[in-house]
Amino acid sequence: MKKSEIPDPFAAQRSNCGYETIDDQNDPVTMLLRHKDVRKTAHNYKTFTSQAVPGRIVVPSEVNIRETRQIPFEVDPPKHGAYRSVLEAWFKRPNNAEYQEVLTTMVSSIIDEMLAKESLEVVNEFALPLQSRALTLLLNTPFKESETWISWGTHVFRSEGEALDADKANVLYDYIDSELDRAIANPSDDLYSVLMQSDFDGRKLSKEEAKGVMVLTFAGGRDTVINAVTNAIAYFADHPESLERLRKEPEIITNAVEEMIRYFSPLTHMGRVVTEDTQVCEHAAKADSRVSLCWASANRDENVFENPDEIVLDRKINPHVGFGFSHHNCLGATHARQIMRILLKELSEKIESIDILDLKENIEQWGKFQRKVGYHKISVKFNAITP
Amino acid sequence: MAKITFITSDEQRITVEGFSGSVMALAVENGIKGIDGDCGGVCSCATCHVHVAPEDVSKTGEASEIETDMLELDDHADQYSRLSCQLQISEVLDGVVLRVAK
Numbered sequence: 001m002k003k004s005e006i007p008d009p010f011a012a013q014r015s016n017c018g019y020e021t022i023d024d025q026n027d028p029v030t031m032l033l034r035h036k037d038v039r040k041t042a043h044n045y046k047t048f049t050s051q052a053v054p055g056r057i058v059v060p061s062e063v064n065i066r067e068t069r070q071i072p073f074e075v076d077p078p079k080h081g082a083y084r085s086v087l088e089a090w091f092k093r094p095n096n097a098e099y100q101e102v103l104t105t106m107v108s109s110i111i112d113e114m115l116a117k118e119s120l121e122v123v124n125e126f127a128l129p130l131q132s133r134a135l136t137l138l139l140n141t142p143f144k145e146s147e148t149w150i151s152w153g154t155h156v157f158r159s160e161g162e163a164l165d166a167d168k169a170n171v172l173y174d175y176i177d178s179e180l181d182r183a184i185a186n187p188s189d190d191l192y193s194v195l196m197q198s199d200f201d202g203r204k205l206s207k208e209e210a211k212g213v214m215v216l217t218f219a220g221g222r223d224t225v226i227n228a229v230t231n232a233i234a235y236f237a238d239h240p241e242s243l244e245r246l247r248k249e250p251e252i253i254t255n256a257v258e259e260m261i262r263y264f265s266p267l268t269h270m271g272r273v274v275t276e277d278t279q280v281c282e283h284a285a286k287a288d289s290r291v292s293l294c295w296a297s298a299n300r301d302e303n304v305f306e307n308p309d310e311i312v313l314d315r316k317i318n319p320h321v322g323f324g325f326s327h328h329n330c331l332g333a334t335h336a337r338q339i340m341r342i343l344l345k346e347l348s349e350k351i352e353s354i355d356i357l358d359l360k361e362n363i364e365q366w367g368k369f370q371r372k373v374g375y376h377k378i379s380v381k382f383n384a385i386t387p
Numbered sequence: 388m389a390k391i392t393f394i395t396s397d398e399q400r401i402t403v404e405g406f407s408g409s410v411m412a413l414a415v416e417n418g419i420k421g422i423d424g425d426c427g428g429v430c431s432c433a434t435c436h437v438h439v440a441p442e443d444v445s446k447t448g449e450a451s452e453i454e455t456d457m458l459e460l461d462d463h464a465d466q467y468s469r470l471s472c473q474l475q476i477s478e479v480l481d482g483v484v485l486r487v488a489k
Contacts, residue, residue: 036456043460092423293433304453318429319453329432330461334425 004234010297022367035301048272071212227374235355248349262320265296411435413473421487428472436488
């Protein structure tokens with residue numbers, strides 16, 4: 001098995017039964033594994049709500065460590081749409097040419113930094129700084145803020161050995177509180193200030209609502225982006241021919257990014273709370289129980305994808321759910337896609353090959369399933385293209 | 388070459404010319420409001436949804452199963468719905484009118 005391979009632990013269960021119930025802090029979750037069920041359930045917000053007690057739709061549940069409702073993530077239509085329309089234009093800024101130019105400079109310069117090293121640890125020395133620096137662009141905050149975010153480590157809620165770290169969450173909440181207070185006292189043109197000045201439902205957005213948006217922006221785009229970037233590096237280490245292909249055919253980069261998001265599925269699953277007794281995939285789901293939409297499993301569904309366990313760089317039809325699906329699809333997807341597209345372009349233009357020196361996989365445990373989502377550590381050497 | 392007309396949600400009528408590629412890409416190039424084409428045309432994001440004028444349906448043809456499955460879960464879809472990333476520009480499409488869903 002190649003080192004970059006991400007096996008699909010759900011295959012047998014997906015085809016035999018289609019779901020699996022797992023425990024999570026005594027609030028069990030039934031994971032839905034088939035593409036069709038995942039999309040149908042994601043679409044049906046009335047029976048499968050996101051608007052439960054804050055933190056309950058996340059697996060593992062964050063009910064005990066979080067009170068702030070993440071917005072628009074934990075709000076259902078029609079209110080969800082109203083929040084989303086306040087945020088849409090801001091979160092689509094990554095489509096602007098100027099945004100992409102700045103991002104290209106960031107990506108290009110961090111690759112150059114890495115090329116100067118004998119070896120580098122990708123998660124902490126490359127993916128985390130890249131994610132943090134890029135986030136300054138999405139938030140329109142000073143570049144130096146990224147140093148603070150880098151110092152928090154790879155997951156703002158989790159730390160190694162401990163799935164849910166309340167202390168770390170408090171660091172983030174306190175930080176966001178003080179940034180919002182600053183934005184209230186001295187508005188600028190950053191996201192905090194824009195949120196505090198936004199009109200919503202005939203009034204201004206409250207500080208608690210703005211906090212809900214900021215928590216989502218920080219938490220949702222952290223380990224997901226880090227895993228996507230790190231997994232891409234590992235993939236190219238095993239597949240130097242793909243770097244060469246992208247160099248020769250840059251027009252397939254967009255497809256390649258969608259394919260990597262499908263194959264990597266940086267977020268394994270996301271929960272919903274059942275609002276009425278119902279049935280999904282022949283499973284009787286009781287009111288107030290939880291189900292989860294297993295993006296990682298749906299993205300390998302052999303009824304939808306040919307050769308699901310292979311990265312087909314130029315896959316043309318690719319209805320993956322790596323950014324979720326329907327109403328609650330990923331708010332940060334435009335930003336994430338640009339990071340990945342620019343990363344692939346810059347890597348293909350600068351890097352000949354990558355050597356993996358050492359690695360430690362990040363394997364999640366969901367009931368009986370063990371799923372590789374990325375790496376805790378992976379040391380590599382970047383080899384430049386020699387002119 | 389094909390002339391394609393988009394009608395946006397604010398009732399603007401914009402006619403553009405395309406030679407090849409997808410209708411979604413043509414719309415994005417021309418900044419047609421409501422067509423984002425986030426996923427670049429792989430049938431994953433549904434941000435390129437259009438309603439084909441009934442008299443033009445014979446020109447655009449039928450949606451594939453994957454496209455239909457996607458549209459089934461879109462609350463704004465009807466029998467004239469298509470994802471414009473799945474419409475390839477050719478002379479056949481000359482003169483079609485597409486109403487942007489979003």
